[in-house]
Amino acid sequence: MALVQVIPLGGVGEIGKNCTVVREGEDLVLIDCGLSFPDEEMLGVDIVVPDFSYLVEHQTLLRGIFLTHAHEDHVGGLSYLLAQVRAPIYCTEFTEALIRSKLEERLPKDRIDIRRFKPGDIITAGKLSVEPIRLTHSIPENCAMAIRTSQGIMLFTGDFKLDFTPVDGKASNLARIGELGREGVLCLFSDSTNVERPGWGPSERAVTEGLRKVFADAKGRILLTTFASNIHRMQQVYEVAAERGRKVAAVGRRMEQNLDICERLGYVKIPKGTRIRLDEIHNYPDEKLAILTTGSQGEPMSALVQMSKAEYGRLQIRRGDTVIYSARPIPGNEGAIWRTVNRLFDLGANVIYESKTPIHVSGHAYQEELKAMINLTKPFYLAPVHGEPRHQHMYLQIGAEMGHPAHRMFTMKAGVPLCFDDTSAYFGEPVIHGAILIDNGGNSQVSTDVIKDRLTIANEGMIIITVAIDKTKGKIVGDPKLEARAYSGSDKTLDTAFEHVWDHLNALTPTEMKDLLRVKHDIADVAKRLIQKRAGLKPMIVPVIIEI
Numbered sequence: 001m002a003l004v005q006v007i008p009l010g011g012v013g014e015i016g017k018n019c020t021v022v023r024e025g026e027d028l029v030l031i032d033c034g035l036s037f038p039d040e041e042m043l044g045v046d047i048v049v050p051d052f053s054y055l056v057e058h059q060t061l062l063r064g065i066f067l068t069h070a071h072e073d074h075v076g077g078l079s080y081l082l083a084q085v086r087a088p089i090y091c092t093e094f095t096e097a098l099i100r101s102k103l104e105e106r107l108p109k110d111r112i113d114i115r116r117f118k119p120g121d122i123i124t125a126g127k128l129s130v131e132p133i134r135l136t137h138s139i140p141e142n143c144a145m146a147i148r149t150s151q152g153i154m155l156f157t158g159d160f161k162l163d164f165t166p167v168d169g170k171a172s173n174l175a176r177i178g179e180l181g182r183e184g185v186l187c188l189f190s191d192s193t194n195v196e197r198p199g200w201g202p203s204e205r206a207v208t209e210g211l212r213k214v215f216a217d218a219k220g221r222i223l224l225t226t227f228a229s230n231i232h233r234m235q236q237v238y239e240v241a242a243e244r245g246r247k248v249a250a251v252g253r254r255m256e257q258n259l260d261i262c263e264r265l266g267y268v269k270i271p272k273g274t275r276i277r278l279d280e281i282h283n284y285p286d287e288k289l290a291i292l293t294t295g296s297q298g299e300p301m302s303a304l305v306q307m308s309k310a311e312y313g314r315l316q317i318r319r320g321d322t323v324i325y326s327a328r329p330i331p332g333n334e335g336a337i338w339r340t341v342n343r344l345f346d347l348g349a350n351v352i353y354e355s356k357t358p359i360h361v362s363g364h365a366y367q368e369e370l371k372a373m374i375n376l377t378k379p380f381y382l383a384p385v386h387g388e389p390r391h392q393h394m395y396l397q398i399g400a401e402m403g404h405p406a407h408r409m410f411t412m413k414a415g416v417p418l419c420f421d422d423t424s425a426y427f428g429e430p431v432i433h434g435a436i437l438i439d440n441g442g443n444s445q446v447s448t449d450v451i452k453d454r455l456t457i458a459n460e461g462m463i464i465i466t467v468a469i470d471k472t473k474g475k476i477v478g479d480p481k482l483e484a485r486a487y488s489g490s491d492k493t494l495d496t497a498f499e500h501v502w503d504h505l506n507a508l509t510p511t512e513m514k515d516l517l518r519v520k521h522d523i524a525d526v527a528k529r530l531i532q533k534r535a536g537l538k539p540m541i542v543p544v545i546i547e548i
C-alpha cells in the first residue's frame, strides 16, 4: 500500500495559519488555509500566512482545498494561495457566504472555483476521499474532516467543542464520529487549544443569560463588539434586545455585509422590527438602542477603536453607554484592546469585558471534551494540532493518562511530514515551510531581514555617514557628513565616532581609497565598534559613498 503523508504547513506549535496537506502518491488535498496575526516584534506586519512553496511545487497534484469553517485562522490565507495555485475550494454554503466576497475583492473571478458540500457528503479527491462531519464550534456549519486513505482513516477534528445546546440547534454528529471510531481511525488530529482548561466548557447558550443580565442593568445605549463572523452571538443579541424592546443597528462594513448575507440565507433569524440602520438611531431614546460593532481585537481601522478616539463620524461614545466585549482576545492583541477599553472609560462609557454570568464563551473543547473525542474515536495514533507546544505537550499527557502508548503519539512540527506506511508511523524529511509576512499594503516582501533592520532602527537608531570620493585620484572630496536618526546616545560619542572614521579614511592610500566597497565596510566597522564601546548601542550604520 502507498505511503500516506500528513504535512502541516502551519497550525502546529502555534495557534493560527492552519493549513495541512494530506498526500497519498499523486493525490493531495489541503485542509484549511488560514492566517495568523503578527507578534509584537514584527513591525509593520499586518498578517502572516504559511509559505506555500510546497503547494506551488505540487499544484498539479492538488485535488481540492477543504475548509472546516470560516474563521480567519482557517480561511484567511486563501487569496494568497490562490494567486499562485489553481484548485477547487470545497466548503459549506455558510463558509462560502463569508469568504466569496473577500476572495472576489482580491482575485480574478476565474481563479475562484467554490464547490459546496453538506456535512455527511463524501467527496472523492483522486485516491483519497473526504467526509465532512458536523461538529459544534463558535461559528455555524463547522465540520471535522475524515479523510480515507489506503492506510486508514485520518480524522481531523478541526476546531470544535461539544455543545449540546448550540444556538442554531444543529448538534454535533457524534454518532457518525463513533461509527468511524468503530470502523477504525488510524490517526486523530485533534484541536488542543483549550487543553489547559479542566472540565467541560459552557454552552454557547450560556451567553444568552449573561447578555440578559447586562441588558437588564444598562440604563443607556448598549454597544456590543464581537467578531464579524460570530453570527450566533449576533443572533443572541437580536433576541435579547427584542425581549427588552431595544432596536439593534450594526456598524462596521464586514459585520453589516455578513448580517445581510446570513439573514438572506437564514443563518440568522432577526425578530421582526428589531434591526434598524445606523442613521435611524436618532429616532429612538438611548434605553431603546443596542449597537453591534467590529473592533473587538483593537484593530486600528475598526469602528469601535475609532469611536474610542472620538474619530468616528457616524457615532460618538457618551456618558451612560455600556460597551460589552463579547470576544476572546487573540494573543498579541491584548495591548491594543486594553488601550481601547481605557479610552472608552475615559469617554464615560461603562465597559464590560468580564462578568460572572458569561458574556462570551470559548469555541474550543475543554479537557473532558477532548477526552470524550479520544474515547469516541479510539484512534491508533494521536496527534494534537491547533495548539502551541505547551498545549500539544499537555494533550499528550492526557492521552497517556487515558492509556495511550507513548510510541503512538506525535508532536507535529510545521513542515515535517508524519508518514504512515503499512506497519508504522514516523516523521519524514521536512518540506519547504515558513511564514510569509504581509504588510498593511498587502506586500509580501517583508523578509526576516527587513524585520531585523526595522527592529534595529526602532531600538537603537540609525546613523548615516556620507563621503564623496574622487575615484580616479583615490581622494576624498569635501567634508564627510554624519547624520543620526532615532539615536539616543550622546553627541559627544557621535563626534568621536566621526573623528575616528575621518582618521581612518585619511590613513588609507589612494589605491585603497579607490576600492569603494572596502571603504564602505571600513566606515561601518569603525563607527559601529566605537559607538558600541562608548554608548553600548548598536545602531544601524548606513555608509553612503558618492562617486565623483
Ligand SMILES: [Zn+2]
Pocket (backbone or CB within 6 Å): 069, 071, 137, 159, 363
Ligand atoms: Zn475556529
Ligand SMILES: [Zn+2]
Pocket (backbone or CB within 6 Å): 018, 071, 073, 074, 159, 386
Ligand atoms: Zn481555529
